[in-house]
Amino acid sequence: xxxxxxxxxxxxxxxxxxxxxxxxxxxxxxxxxxxxxxxxxxxxxxxxxxxxxxxxxxxxxxxxxxxxxxxxxxxxxxxxxxxxxxxxxxxxxxxxxxxxxxxxxxxxxxxxxxxxxxxxxxxxxxxxxxxxxxxxxxxxxxxxxxxxxxxxxxxxxxxxxxxxxxxxxxxxxxxxxxxxxxxxxxxxxxxxxxxxxxxxxxxxxxxxxxxxxxx
Numbered sequence: 357x358x359x360x361x362x363x364x365x366x367x368x369x370x371x372x373x374x375x376x377x378x379x380x381x382x383x384x385x386x387x388x389x390x391x392x393x394x395x396x397x398x399x400x401x402x403x404x405x406x407x408x409x410x411x412x413x414x415x416x417x418x419x420x421x422x423x424x425x426x427x428x429x430x431x432x433x434x435x436x437x438x439x440x441x442x443x444x445x446x447x448x449x450x451x452x453x454x455x456x457x458x459x460x461x462x463x464x465x466x467x468x469x470x471x472x473x474x475x476x477x478x479x480x481x482x483x484x485x486x487x488x489x490x491x492x493x494x495x496x497x498x499x500x501x502x503x504x505x506x507x508x509x510x511x512x513x514x515x516x517x518x519x520x521x522x523x524x525x526x527x528x529x530x531x532x533x534x535x536x537x538x539x540x541x542x543x544x545x546x547x548x549x550x551x552x553x554x555x556x557x558x559x560x561x562x563x564x565x566x567x568x569x570x571x
Contacts, residue, residue, distance in 0.1 A: 366462030
């Protein structure tokens, strides 16, 4: 039972996109369009090549931004501001989710590969801003992206997270490998489970999963 294996946890780390809101909101569809357009303009390539590079850098480095920075010296600030200029009209407040996150014992933080500003907008739209103690964007990880171990190391120091007493909720299973190695309990939040040795639990319904922990 998840409530037994997570009974020791006092540090709760949540990814943002497709974790704290349902994938059906399809916010990342908007972000990917803007990413491709940014790559086209920054590198002077065709739409087809920009889309290929966007996907290639995400696969190789964990984020498109990491590839642009490492291979092209792109300034991250304009990129982060541009690609997150999206509509949040498909998001709705979730008081039930806010209630169960607030009821979790200990410290709660958000750790996203997006910007902190984007995270704060999303949390506000979901009615979740008040339940978290801190929100860390990729800029707070010194632009090291998940799944790099360094990204977690930097954020966990800044967020005062004790890995041996922590749990991570994440929609991308590859981003759980480093937390698993650091001693966190790892929960994959996605419509379908991943066959991975570094996933302890899977859920397609974050609120229902957390309700079992706070009964």
